[in-house]
Amino acid sequence: MRSLVLALLAFGLPSRLSSQELSQSDAVRSAVAANPRLEAARASRESSTAQAQQARWDQLGRLDLGFQWNPSYKNKEISLPTAPPMTFQFGPFARNQFDASFTQPIWTWGALSGRAESARLREDAEWHLETREAQLVAFDATRAFLEARQAQEAIKVAEQSLTQEQAFLLTAKARMAQGASARLDVLKAELSVSESESRLLAARNQDLLAREVLVTVTRDDRYRTAALRAFDEPQQDLLGETEAISGARARRPDLKNALAQAKALRVGASAERASGLPSLNLRTAFTQASDHTDGFTQAASRTYSLGLAVQWEALSSKRAQLRHADLTARAKAREAQAKSLEDQLTLEVRNARWKIENARSQVEVAQRALIQAEEQARVSRVAYQEGIRTAVELQGDEVALSDARYRKLTAHLDLGLAWASLHLALGE
Numbered sequence: 001m002r003s004l005v006l007a008l009l010a011f012g013l014p015s016r017l018s019s020q021e022l023s024q025s026d027a028v029r030s031a032v033a034a035n036p037r038l039e040a041a042r043a044s045r046e047s048s049t050a051q052a053q054q055a056r057w058d059q060l061g062r063l064d065l066g067f068q069w070n071p072s073y074k075n076k077e078i079s080l081p082t083a084p085p086m087t088f089q090f091g092p093f094a095r096n097q098f099d100a101s102f103t104q105p106i107w108t109w110g111a112l113s114g115r116a117e118s119a120r121l122r123e124d125a126e127w128h129l130e131t132r133e134a135q136l137v138a139f140d141a142t143r144a145f146l147e148a149r150q151a152q153e154a155i156k157v158a159e160q161s162l163t164q165e166q167a168f169l170l171t172a173k174a175r176m177a178q179g180a181s182a183r184l185d186v187l188k189a190e191l192s193v194s195e196s197e198s199r200l201l202a203a204r205n206q207d208l209l210a211r212e213v214l215v216t217v218t219r220d221d222r223y224r225t226a227a228l229r230a231f232d233e234p235q236q237d238l239l240g241e242t243e244a245i246s247g248a249r250a251r252r253p254d255l256k257n258a259l260a261q262a263k264a265l266r267v268g269a270s271a272e273r274a275s276g277l278p279s280l281n282l283r284t285a286f287t288q289a290s291d292h293t294d295g296f297t298q299a300a301s302r303t304y305s306l307g308l309a310v311q312w313e314a315l316s317s318k319r320a321q322l323r324h325a326d327l328t329a330r331a332k333a334r335e336a337q338a339k340s341l342e343d344q345l346t347l348e349v350r351n352a353r354w355k356i357e358n359a360r361s362q363v364e365v366a367q368r369a370l371i372q373a374e375e376q377a378r379v380s381r382v383a384y385q386e387g388i389r390t391a392v393e394l395q396g397d398e399v400a401l402s403d404a405r406y407r408k409l410t411a412h413l414d415l416g417l418a419w420a421s422l423h424l425a426l427g428e
Contacts, residue, residue: 020222020226020227021226021227021228021229022222022223022226022227022228022229023228023229024142024145024146024149024229024231024416027141027142027144027145027214027217027218027220027223028138028141028142028145030141030218030219030220030223031137031138031140031141031217031218031219032134032137032138032141034219034220035137035219037133037136037137038130038133038134038137041126041129041130041133041134042130044126044129044130045123045126045127045129045130047126048119048122048123048125048126049123049126051119051122051123052116052119052120052122052123054119055112055115055116055118055119055120056116056119058112058115058116059105059112059113059116060104061102061103061104061105062102062103063100063101063102064099064100064101064102064103065099065100066098066099066100067097067098067099068096068097068098068099069096069097070096096289096290097287097288097289097290098287098288098289099285099286099287100285100286100287101283101284101285101286102283102284102285103281103282103283103309104281104282104283105279105280105281106280106281106282106308107279107280108274108275108277108279108280109274109277109279110270110271110274111271111272111274111275111277111279112271113271114267114268114270114271114274115268115271117267117271118264118265118267118268118271119264121260121261121263121264121267122260122261122264124256124260125256125257125260125261125264126257128253128254128256128257128260129253129254129257131253132252132253132254132257132427135253135424135427135428136424137217139420139421139423139424140217141214141217141218142416142417142420143417143420144210144213144214144216144217144218145214145223145228146231146413146416146417146420147210147213147214147413148207148210148211148213148214148223148228149228149229149230149231149413150210150409150410150412150413151203151206151207151209151210151211152207152227152228153409154203154206154207154406154409155200155203155204155207157203157402157405157406157409158196158199158200158202158203159200160402160405161196161199161200161398161401161402161405162193162196162197162199162200164377164398164401165189165192165193165195165196165398166193166196167381168189168192168381168384168394168395168398169186169189169190169192169193171189171381171384171385172185172186172188172189172391173186173189175385175387180387184391185391188391188392188395189391192395192398199402211223211224212224231412231415231416234419238353238356238357239353241349241350241353244349244353244422244425244426245345245346245349245350247426248345248346248348248349248425248426248427249342249345251426251427251428252341252345252426252427253427254341254427255338255341255342255345255427258334258335258337258338258341259335259338261334262331262334262335262338263331265327265328265330265331265334266327266328266331268327269323269324269327269328269331270324272320272323272324272327273320273321273323273324274320275316275320275323276316276317276318276319276320276321277312277317277320278310278311278312279310279311279312280308280309280310281308281309281310281311282307282308282309283305283306283307283308283309284304284305284306284307285303285304285305285306286302286303286304286305287302287303288301288302288303289301289303345425348421348424348425349422349425349426351421351425352418352421352422352424352425353422355414355417355418355421355422356415356418356419356422358414358418359411359414359415359418360415362407362411362414362415363408363411363412363415365411366404366407366408366410366411367408369404369407369408370401370404370405370407370408372404373397373400373401373403373404373405374401374404376397376400376401377397377398377400377401380393380394380397380398381394
C-alpha cells in the first residue's frame, strides 16, 4: 500500500507545492520567533537582570519596620537578698510598641559596589549568550532550509531523468519495430525507466524528511508544502583570513559571554573578600511605645536615635576568604575557556573560508561538467536514433548527465552551508 501511495504521488497526482514561495530569510525569522532554546536563554537573561537590580537596591540601605502588641504580660521580677532587699523588673515595658530603623552603608570596602558591578557583568554575559543562541538557531534554520531546497531540486532532476529514460524507451521500441535494434535495447530501456522511478521515489522521500526537519526547526507548518526560493550567494567579497579572525574575536557573543563571566567572577571575588571586613553604617531609629492606646501617639512615648555604627561579624572573615577562593578559581576556569574559544573560532573561520573557496570552485566545475554532459547526451540521442551509437553508450551518457545535475545541486548546497558557517563563525 505504501508503495502504491508513493507511486501515485510521483506520477499520478499534481505537485504538492503551494504557490507561496518562502525564502531562507523567512525560515530564519520563523525559527527565531518561536524557539524554546531562545525562550530559555531569554528567561535566564531576565533572571540576571532581576539579580542586578537587587544588587543595586542593596546599596540603598535597609529600612526595618515593626509593631508589637502584648495583650497580657507581667514583668519578671528579681529580688536580691540585700539589706534592705532590692527588687528589679525586666521584660516588656510597654503593651504597644512601634519600631522603625534605617541603616545606610557608608563604607564597606567595596563589598556592595563590587557585588552590584558583578551582577551587572553577569547580566551583560547573559545578553551575549542570548544573542549567540539566536545565531545558532538561525544557522540551524539556514541549514535545514538549504537541505530542503536541495531535496526539492533533486525531485526535479529525478523527474528530468525519468522523462529522458521514458523517451529513450519509446525510441528503443520504435527502432525495434523497424527492425533497427534488438529486443535487448527495449529491455535495457525498461530497466532504466524502473531505476529512474526508484530514484524519483527516493528523492520524494528525502524531500519529505527534509521538510519535516525544516518544520521542526522553524515551528511553521507552511514549510511542509510551500515552494522554497533558490539560494543566492551573498554579493560580497570574502574577507581575508586575518581580517575575518580579528572581526570574529571582536563580535563573537559567546567569547564576550566568557570574558564577561570571568570579569564578573573576579569582581565578585574582590567583593566577597571585602565583605569580611568591618563596615561603617549610618543608623537612625525611631520607637513609639505605650501601655495605653490613648497615650500611644503622645510625644513623651517617643524615642529617637541617630549615629554611626561599625558592624563586623566575628566569623565572617574566614567565610569571605573561602568565597573569594571559590570565585577566583571559577574566574580562572572561565578565562581558560575564553582562551580556548579564541583558538576554536580561529579554526572555524579558517575552515569556513576554505569551504567557501572550495565550494565556489566546485560550483564552477559542476556547471561546466553539466554543460558538457547535456551536449554529450543530446549528441548521443541523435546518434542512437540514427543507429550510430549503441544503447549502452547512450545509457552511459544519460547516467552521466543525471550525475552532473546532482553534483551541481550538491555543490550549491555546500556553498550555501559554507557561507552560513562563515557567518556563524564571525558572530553575525
